[in-house]
Amino acid sequence: MTLAAAALAFSFPASAVYAVEQPAAVPQLLPIGVAVGALPLAVEDRTGYQRTSFKHWNVGANPTDGCNTRAEVLIAEAVVTPGVGPGCTLAGGVWWSYYGEREMTPAGALDIDHVVPLAEAWDSK
Numbered sequence: 026m027t028l029a030a031a032a033l034a035f036s037f038p039a040s041a042v043y044a045v046e047q048p049a050a051v052p053q054l055l056p057i058g059v060a061v062g063a064l065p066l067a068v069e070d071r072t073g074y075q076r077t078s079f080k081h082w083n084v085g086a087n088p089t090d091g092c093n094t095r096a097e098v099l100i101a102e103a104v105v106t107p108g109v110g111p112g113c114t115l116a117g118g119v120w121w122s123y124y125g126e127r128e129m130t131p132a133g134a135l136d137i138d139h140v141v142p143l144a145e146a147w148d149s150k
Contacts, residue, residue: 069148079143095137107132 055063085092092100092113099115100107107118115132122129129135139146 067149071144071148074144074147076143098137099132099135104128 083094085094085097090113091111092109096109096113096115099118099120100109102120103118104121105117105119107115110116118130118132120129120132120135121127122135
């Protein structure tokens, strides 16, 4: 080994921190009240939040097929798959409403929303 190679091999600072592989956490099945009670609490902070910083719908997984994220979710979640026309227009299809406990159609009657509203997620970062 040359002196230059030796210098490169040992040029890390003495204070460098190296990642140590940790054992994987073992999943636990807890009652919902216990699981929620274990969540950390903190003061919410909306500083810097602007709704306009988040796109409403993006172009989806394949930008060339014309289907935005909303259409992709509707296709993926359909009980009866809709037909997909030009520009990713959805025709037919049936969806299950967990809120109304009934089948729903047409696709335009359904809302696709965030599980957690953006502002709440921002506040709770």
